[in-house]
Each structure stands twice: as structure tokens, then as C-alpha cells.
Amino acid sequence: MIPEKIAPETAMMGFGYFPEWSEGAVKCPMFQTSTFVFPSAEAGKSYFEKALGRPGHENEPMGLIYSRINNPGIEILENRLRLWDEAEAAAVFSSGMSAISTTLLAFLRPGDVLLYSNPLYGGTHKFVHQILPAFGVEVIGFRPHMERDEIIDMLQASGHAARLRMVYVETPANPTNDLIDIRMAADIARQFSTAEKQVLTVVDNTYMGPIWQHPLQLGADIVLYSATKYLGGHSDLIAGSAAGNTSLMTAVKRMRTVMGTNSDPHTAWLLLRSLETLRLRMNAAEANARVIADWLVQHPEVIKVIYLGHLDESHGDQYSIFKRQCKGNGAMISFIIKGGEKGAFRFLNHLHHIKLAVSLGGTESLAEHPGTMTHADVPDEEKLALGIVPGLVRLSVGVERVEDLIADLEQALEVVNSEWSMVKEEKR
Ligand SMILES: *Cc1c(COP(=O)(O)O)cnc(C)c1O
Numbered sequence: 001m002i003p004e005k006i007a008p009e010t011a012m013m014g015f016g017y018f019p020e021w022s023e024g025a026v027k028c029p030m031f032q033t034s035t036f037v038f039p040s041a042e043a044g045k046s047y048f049e050k051a052l053g054r055p056g057h058e059n060e061p062m063g064l065i066y067s068r069i070n071n072p073g074i075e076i077l078e079n080r081l082r083l084w085d086e087a088e089a090a091a092v093f094s095s096g097m098s099a100i101s102t103t104l105l106a107f108l109r110p111g112d113v114l115l116y117s118n119p120l121y122g123g124t125h126k127f128v129h130q131i132l133p134a135f136g137v138e139v140i141g142f143r144p145h146m147e148r149d150e151i152i153d154m155l156q157a158s159g160h161a162a163r164l165r166m167v168y169v170e171t172p173a174n175p176t177n178d179l180i181d182i183r184m185a186a187d188i189a190r191q192f193s194t195a196e197k198q199v200l201t202v203v204d205n206t207y208m209g210p211i212w213q214h215p216l217q218l219g220a221d222i223v224l225y226s227a228t229k230y231l232g233g234h235s236d237l238i239a240g241s242a243a244g245n246t247s248l249m250t251a252v253k254r255m256r257t258v259m260g261t262n263s264d265p266h267t268a269w270l271l272l273r274s275l276e277t278l279r280l281r282m283n284a285a286e287a288n289a290r291v292i293a294d295w296l297v298q299h300p301e302v303i304k305v306i307y308l309g310h311l312d313e314s315h316g317d318q319y320s321i322f323k324r325q326c327k328g329n330g331a332m333i334s335f336i337i338k339g340g341e342k343g344a345f346r347f348l349n350h351l352h353h354i355k356l357a358v359s360l361g362g363t364e365s366l367a368e369h370p371g372t373m374t375h376a377d378v379p380d381e382e383k384l385a386l387g388i389v390p391g392l393v394r395l396s397v398g399v400e401r402v403e404d405l406i407a408d409l410e411q412a413l414e415v416v417n418s419e420w421s422m423v424k425e426e427k428r
Contacts, residue, residue, distance in 0.1 A: 182219065237271070301337060360396035362396070
């Protein structure tokens, strides 16, 4: 049977690039240039009119002007990125944080209300709590497990529900893997939308996308990524992306041009290469994570394993959200080690192959301690309410041979409770 259209993983090898543009080069070369020669003064004038959104140029393609605005490699990358989420358009950025901040600033105005899910990625949390309120944006957070009606009551109680402009969701939550119902978020946004004002649903899909979760198909308007993670996938670049319909992405790109948060030709080129193996890498990491999570559950030094693949009927709404919105189990595992922070640190200090580092979604496995590292800034009582306990360790599973990873985990866990290491450390 011949498929109707090619899959994204097939399109990644050449979509949007023609070898005759570049001496027959199979791969899209890097257009390492800051500016572009206009064919004529008239063409330059019309490129600018298009870029400035002047009427009469709606159906013209964007001409190449200057690499803060556009660049061939970046445009080809954007055209490939949108395929994974079946979006009309995509925009790349210099980091996940610039994708997030630029997108939020493109739509939020003083007096607007932002409704967001907790917990958020640390940088996003700072942006939402310290930067946006300074510009007059009111921010209201909700927790996983809150019902739709509870969230709406909280919004109404603020007295500013009519100024709701955006619902911002991060799911699964980091590092607790708590799920937020994207359809519910989009429903709330629709309920508060009017003829004059569309309330936008924006989802940070870094943990699961674009293979294991597709927020735009669940009713979201914009999907955001830290492309530093799975999209880049090799822990060697920093980038971000946004995708959605053409009119929303045009607004986001205008803000990007002014703020100067576009990516650069070299990073875009690295990302084009990374996207060719995206599905392979994510599939391999997911398969490894399953084996590791199942192994951890039976280990006597491990109190609890938090892994999406272990959700079942006993988890109630979390399981039904999972079945409705996730297409895979992901490759992020959090687990609680006996002995609190001391036990967790002893474990982390004795890993060999698995590196002690923040970040995630790379080919190599990484482990970190959320309580004192990625989530150090979260107040203590909030940490406990969210389940970020002292013994919690977060593991981003890579694509190594899984037996090697398990052997590493096993020897490090052995040390956690061994008498000699305690004595040795006490003496230090
Ligand atoms: C890493 C991360 C970000 C920030 O991305 P950068 O590329 O580091 O700026 C945002 N959201 C989530 C969920 C992340 O994991």
C-alpha cells in the first residue's frame, strides 16, 4: 500500500531543499551570512513592505533580508519542524526560553490575565512570576489534579476573568510527571473567548514532543519547545521553537525580529541534522526507559518510581488523561531513593556512564537532583506539596545499551546503603 503522504521522518531528509540550489549538494549547506543581496531596489522595497505587514503583499513569499529576520537554513528548518506537529507554520529561536518569552510577549498586554499550570520549568516560572507582573500582567496558577470547575472558580474569584488572554500549560510536569489535561485547558480558553478576543492555549511540549504528544491536535493554539532537548538531541546546542497557525506565527515572528531572539545559521544547520534521527532517537530512549523503570521498581533502595508507563486504573484521572493525550511513555523517570538528600547525593556521586547534569532529551543519559538543582528556587513547602522530596532523583534516559545503564545504576545504588561508603564519607 502506498501511503497518502510521507511521514515526517522521511520528509526530514530533504523537505524544502533542492540540491540544484547549491551545486547539487545532497545536504542543505549552512548559509553563514548576516545579510542578503537584493536583486533590485524595487525588490528590496517590496521585501520590506511584506516584512512590515503592509497590505497588498499577503500572498507573496517573504524575501530574504537579514538573518535576524530570516535565513534560508532557518526557513527550511521551520518548514520541517511544522510537519511533526502538523502545524501551518513554525518559528525557531535562540533558546527554549526565548521561544517562551517572545511568544508570551507577542500576545500579553498590561491588564491581561495569564492562567498557567504548576509546576513550571524554572526559567518560565521566573518569567511568569517576576517579569510579566512588572509589565502589568496578572498571573494565576493552578495545580495538577485540580478539576476544571475549581480552576474556573479560582479565575472568577480573581475578579478579572474577563481579561483572561492565555492559558499556558506544561505537561507532563517536571520533575513529577504529573499530567495536565490539554483538552480541558483549551476548553477553558474557549469558554472565555469572545468575538473580539481569542484566549490562546499555549503548551510547552518539551518533555513529550513532537513524537509522544501533539497539543495542536488536542485543541492548543501554539506548541512550544526547548529544541535544546529532544529536537537537538545531542546536548550540543541551545535553541527553541514555536508552531501554530500562520497568523499566530506571523505575530510571534514580528516580535522575534524586534527582540532579536531568532536562532543562527549554524544552530539551524545542526538542528536540520538532528531532525533526521528524531524518531529513531526518541524510540530508542523510550524503549530503554521502559526497561530501566521496570528494573528500578524492584530495587530495595528505591522507594518509589514515577514513570508514565506505570500509570494504570489505580491512578484515576491521571491514567485517563494519559490514555487520551499521550502516544508514548516518554523517557523521563523520577525516583525516590532511600536516605533522603544524602542517599540521593551518594547515588549521583557514584554514577559512571550516566552523567550528573541538568538538561534532558540527549543521546546520553543524565541524572540530577531536582530539589537542589533544577528546582532549587521553589520554596520548601511548595516543593513538598508538588512531591519534590529530598530523595528524588530525575533521570533522562538516553540511547546507550540498556544493560550498561542498568549496571551503572545497580553499582551506584549498591553504594547508597553500603556501610563502608557511609563510614568513609563521615570521616571526610
Ligand atoms: C529546558 C527547558 C526549557 C528552556 O529551554 P532552554 O533551551 O534551556 O532555554 C523550557 N521548558 C522546558 C520544559 C525545558 O525542559
